[in-house]
Amino acid sequence: MERIHTLRKATRLLLIGAPGVGKGTQTERMLQRYPQVSAISSGDLLRNNVRNRTPLGIHAESIMKSGKMVPDTMMIRLILNELNKRGWIKSESVMPYTLNSVGLSERGTSFSTVDDVIVGAPMTTGYSYSDDPHASFILDGFPRNVAQAQQVDKLIPVNFVVHINTPSSVVIDRIKNRWVHGPSGRVYNTTYNPPQTAGLDDVTGEPLTRRDDDDPAVWENRLSQFEKTSLPLLEHYDNKGLLWTVNGDSSDEITPKLFQEFERRFASSV
Incomplete structure (x- = not known):
């Protein structure tokens, strides 16, 4: 029987890694192993606000x-909200985002602090975060550069940053051998997860295809930019x-190392 893993304190975690190294896979595995942890995706928050026609979503769109x-x-406002x-x-320093609080970037306004986004409703930095283990989260998609990280530092007390390090040559080789079944999204890899019949989906028997952006040259450029x-x-x-950096050529190699370090810092087993 697998042990239940609980946290001693809240973790506010960033996963940093190049495209194709399996950040999504590691996030899913951590959420399954540690039920107290949630995933906060900046991209999902943005899309949800646009879809739900919130004031912030309307302006972002x-x-x-x-x-x-x-x-x-x-x-950052999306994440804080x-x-x-x-x-x-714990405090109520974060103010709601309203239509009349939007700084108009279309006019060329320069956003240097979160206060610039909220007109007439300045945000103090005196609030604090709950250290309850259930207030644990993995922040996905933001920050992506030092300037963004410096803004996050002022407002969100990140306490663990994991760098998933897989050689670029391994990522490129993985992409070269990736095939998908478009209608279902099922993914195959001819190296370690091949279809039962070459070129055909296991379930429907329909032909597999390559993703439009799975061009090695495109990926080499993406990895270089990262x-x-x-x-x-x-x-x-x-x-x-x-x-903390974890090295590995595959998600299955990386996961046990990540679990071990995470549990050393934050978790206990019962």
């Missing part, structure tokens, strides 16, 4: 339709004493 990037401070909604922020932005980001968290 207008920015994206104009071809611009959603401001970092707006992404979600944490506040879950009751993980390396340029990640090195300063990793150094930033290393200087803060939060960084």
